[in-house]
Amino acid sequence: MAGGRWPVSGRGAARPAGLSLLRFGVVRFPGSCDEVDALLACERVPSAEAQILWHGDADLHGVDAVVIPGGFSYGDYLRVGAIARFSPVMGAVQDFARDGGLVLGICNGFQVLCEAGLLPGALLPNVELRFLCRQVNVEVANADTPFTRDCEAGELLSIPVKHTTGRYYAPPGVLQSLDAHGQIVLTYAHDHNPNGSSNDIAGVCNEQGNVFGLMPHPEHAVDPLTGSTDGLKVFASLA
Amino acid sequence: MRARVLVRPKAGILDPQGVAVQRALPALGFEGVADVNVGRLIELDVEDPSQLEAMCEKLLVNPLIEDYSIQWPEADGRSQDAGPHAPRG
Numbered sequence: 001m002a003g004g005r006w007p008v009s010g011r012g013a014a015r016p017a018g019l020s021l022l023r024f025g026v027v028r029f030p031g032s033c034d035e036v037d038a039l040l041a042c043e044r045v046p047s048a049e050a051q052i053l054w055h056g057d058a059d060l061h062g063v064d065a066v067v068i069p070g071g072f073s074y075g076d077y078l079r080v081g082a083i084a085r086f087s088p089v090m091g092a093v094q095d096f097a098r099d100g101g102l103v104l105g106i107c108n109g110f111q112v113l114c115e116a117g118l119l120p121g122a123l124l125p126n127v128e129l130r131f132l133c134r135q136v137n138v139e140v141a142n143a144d145t146p147f148t149r150d151c152e153a154g155e156l157l158s159i160p161v162k163h164t165t166g167r168y169y170a171p172p173g174v175l176q177s178l179d180a181h182g183q184i185v186l187t188y189a190h191d192h193n194p195n196g197s198s199n200d201i202a203g204v205c206n207e208q209g210n211v212f213g214l215m216p217h218p219e220h221a222v223d224p225l226t227g228s229t230d231g232l233k234v235f236a237s238l239a
Numbered sequence: 240m241r242a243r244v245l246v247r248p249k250a251g252i253l254d255p256q257g258v259a260v261q262r263a264l265p266a267l268g269f270e271g272v273a274d275v276n277v278g279r280l281i282e283l284d285v286e287d288p289s290q291l292e293a294m295c296e297k298l299l300v301n302p303l304i305e306d307y308s309i310q311w312p313e314a315d316g317r318s319q320d321a322g323p324h325a326p327r328g
Contacts, residue, residue: 079301086298115301122304129255169252169304196253 024050025063034070041219058088065102068109081111110213121170127196137189157230159216168197247278
């Protein structure tokens with residue numbers, strides 16, 4: 001992916017270095033459960049601050065990047081992410097993303113972004129139909145995105161997954177297009193695909209590169225106490 | 240008017256619930272069962288039946304991964320399938 005795809009104008013534009021803090025906004029839906037970990041992960045980035053954005057508020061309060069966190073928004077009723085995508089805040093996120101704003105969706109957030117049409121594909125129940133909670137290795141397939149630029153291409157990151165509905169699916173033609181445009185950002189390492197995802201896909205971005213969703217939880221891998229700090233690179237890449 | 244929307248996994252996409260059910264039935268002595276899919280049933284009263292297809296496309300169904308059909312049980316017992324999303328044969 002060309003570096004020129006980094007947004008240079010609009011509300012989500014890259015800030016001139018050293019001028020101000022990067023302001024993250026982390027969305028809280030009814031049923032979110034990882035928004036505090038995401039908030040704390042954002043705050044570990046030295047040049048960043050973070051705040052919660054309420055799902056019923058259509059105002060993003062001028063944040064520079066939006067995080068849609070993990071959890072069970074609206075109880076996962078109907079389909080995962082299906083109700084959350086119509087919440088007031090998501091209307092604002094749609095406009096923000098269209099203007100080049102940076103949007104990161106983690107687990108349920110990835111599901112919401114797919115349902116909203118901000119990312120291609122969908123997440124289906126794991127092949128083994130079980131809730132999975134384990135540490136996996138993911139490979140950085142594209143290090144030239146705003147979300148992975150602190151990583152090396154081919155680098156392995158140790159990050160946990162915890163989900164029941166994490167099997168990434170897209171029709172064959174879409175998978176080819178994702179590959180051709182560098183939109184496959186993270187893949188599960190060999191023998192680490194936990195859920196039957198197509199082409200071992202763990203995370204994808206949109207064609208413009210400013211919206212990224214992944215099933216693993218980088219916000220749970222930011223402290224040596226829990227075994228890995230690799231997830232911090234995703235948040236630090238944005239600063 | 241009362242409507243039923245039958246939602247099923249799209250053809251060609253692995254349906255692990257269907258596979259699990261298909262494997263369970265022979266264990267109970269039921270032979271000769273194939274191609275099992277598990278979907279969901281949505282029942283609703285709608286004032287304007289012409290809006291139901293749009294409701295399906297926008298919220299009730301994800302057309303990327305699901306097919307659906309619509310039934311109107313009160314209309315002379317006849318069922319009506321929604322064009323391109325008619326059930327598989």
